[in-house]
Amino acid sequence: MIPVYSGLLPVIFLLTASQVSLAQEAVSLADRRELFVDEYLIDSLKGATLRMHTPVDEGQVxxxxxxxxxxxxxxxxxxxxxxxxKAYYRGVPTAGKDGNSAEVTCYAESADGIHWVKPHLGIHEVGGDTNNNVILANEAPITHNFSPFIDTNPAxxxxxxxxxLGGTQKSGLVAFTSPDGIHWKRLQNEPVFRQGVxxxxxxxxxxENEGMYLCYFRSWTGKGYQGFRSVSRTTSRDFIHWTEPEPMGFGNTPYEHLYTQQTSPYFRAPHIYLAIGARFMPNRKVVSDEEAEKLGINPNYYNDCSDAILMSSRxxxxxxxxxxxxxxxxxxGLQNWVSRSNYPALNLVQTGPAEMSLYVNQDYAQPSAHLRRYSMRLDGLASLSAGYAGGEMLTRPVTFTGNRLEVNFATSAAGEARVELLDESGNKLPGYSLEECRPLVGNEISKTVYWNSNPDVSELSGKEIRMRIRLSDADLFSFRFYSNAD
Incomplete structure (x- = not known):
């Protein structure tokens, strides 16, 4: 039997060797940071769970x-x-058909991600004046949903x-390029991809992980506009020629209308794509006609409601x-329960030493429409979590590179976290047991794990191991193996 060490608390349960899954292919972690937004690395949980955390509303920006x-x-x-x-967004003052000529692409910038300005760019004439923050105009329907990225392809x-990329079903997706994110030109006149809604x-x-360009785009689960709003994916080596699209699968979870999906590599772990999207609830009406009139909501935009959801992909x-x-x-407030409000912006960004921010479109179809900032701790979307009674996780077999183990964690004053390293069969490795692990107590974005006075795990680098992580009133947000020369 393999004892489960409970730190300050009495032993609550025992995990027998027969409960350890042995016939699993090892996952190569290398020196990548791992989050707890999925169960990918988990072999078993005992008294612990994956816990999603709530962003803090920091107000309108x-x-x-x-x-x-x-x-x-x-x-x-x-x-x-x-x-x-840099912020990019569609500007259009009145409701109209998707891709109408009044749509423009606007730009704002910030030195801290908190305080934003709209520069006078003088690039395009809008309303008879070039004194504006418009980077793309007279390009309908591209300006309906123009969405840029910084290309990290070494080539x-x-x-x-x-x-x-931008465009509608009528135009297909048209590719644009820019040296600075402000001055844009078409990569070619013809659309680069047509097979989507x-x-x-x-x-x-x-x-970086797959070595190609990826595009996640709107599709439907049924023919035409039937079924559920969903997501498909296509790939490209050159941003011009794209593969046959594949619908994205969601495992055994039920379908819901996903109006946007906002899939992008997480900046601290780019092999994990985070998708903080908008869940759309058609015909779920919260605001009455009288209430909508008082709020000044466009009559066509309060028969539904939306919120934000969290998914991921590897x-x-x-x-x-x-x-x-x-x-x-x-x-x-009823202004938050309006159709197409609460739509997250694309990408998380770091806005402090221990903070990252995400942004959400709110008060849609209302005079008060704005972008709002939400903050979280770095890596803090979800955690491996256990209460006061304690719990643990056993990983699948993994390999790593490096000589140290770093964790991002938080405990109560009474809680703690400990890490044990096992061989691929689940046997304790001498010098790396729970009993020898120095208790992790506190709230740290980056903390090196010690066993007695030793943090060195280089002798295990490249070998198949398992990790047992034991928590009591604690959360583990991420971990990574690294070299202390980094």
């Missing part, structure tokens, strides 16, 4: 208040380029460092959707 922006501004992308944060040309934000990026045509609950619930 960007009003859509210019004449060419307005109540129907949407589909925001946030990029961090060095010390500059990318300097004058094509930024890339973007495209009637929301369609996102693309260079995948490549291929599968999403992991461990959490069916809302990631961000609509806020207090």
């Amino acid at each position: 960007l009003p859509f208040d210019l004449p060419w922006e307005g109540a129907f501004s949407a589909y925001v992308t946030i990029l961090q380029d060095g010390d500059t944060f 990318a040309k300097p004058d094509e460092r930024y890339k973007a 495209f009637d929301s934000q369609n996102v693309s990026f260079w995948s 490549g291929g045509n599968r999403y992991y959707r461990h959490f069916m609950e809302s990631f961000i619930r609509p806020g207090i």
Whole structure:
């Protein structure tokens, strides 16, 4: 029998060797950071669970208040380029057909991701004046959902460092490039991809992990506009020629209408694609006609409601959707329960030493339409969590590179976390047991694990091991093996 060490608490249960799954292929962790947004590395849980955390509402950061922006501004992308944060979004003051000529692509920037300005760019004339923050105009229907990214492909040309896709089903997705994210041109006149519905934000990026460009776009589970709003994926080596699309799978979770999916590599673990999207609830009406009139809501936009959800992917045509609950619930006040409000912007960005931010489109179809910032601790979307009684996780067999183990964790004053390293069969490795692990107590973004006075795990680098992580009133947000020379 393999004892489960409970630290300050009495032993609650025992895990027998027969309960350890032995015939599993080892996962190569290398020196990558691992999150707890899915069950990918988990062999078993005893008294522990995966827990999704709630972002903190930090308030409005960007009003859509210019004449060419307005109540129907949407589909925001946030990029961090060095010390500059950049926001891209559709501006259109009145409701109209998707891809109408009034739609423009607007731009704002920030030095900290918190305080934003709309520069006077002088690139396009809008309403008879070039004194505006518009980076793309007279390009309908591309400006309906123009969504850029910074191309990290080592082979990318300097004058094509930024890339973007935009368009509707009628036009197909059209590719644009830019050297600076402000001045844009078409990569070619013809669309690069046509096999989709495209009637929301369609996102693309260079995948370091898969070595190709990926595009996640709107599709439906049935023919035409039947079934559920869903997601499909296509890939490309050159951003011009794209593969036959594949519908994304969701495991055994039920289908829901996903209006946007916002799939992108997590900046601290780019092999994990996070998808913080908008769940749409058609005909779920919360706001009455009288209430809508008082709020000034467009009559066509309060018969439904939306919230934000969290999914992830590790490549291929599968999403992991461990959490069916809302990631961000609509806020207090009827203005938050309007159709197409609460749509997350694309990308998380780091806005402090221990903080990252995500942004959400709120008060849609209302005079008060704006972008709102939410904060979280780094890696803090979800955690391996256990209460006071204690719990543990046993991983699948893994290999790693490096000589140290770093964890991002939080405990109560009474709680703790410990890590044990086992061989591939689940036997304790001398010098790395729970009993020898120095208790992890506190709240740290980065803490090296010690066994007695020894943090060195280099003798295990490249070998198949398992990890047992024991928690009591604690959360583990992420871990990674690394070299202390990093």
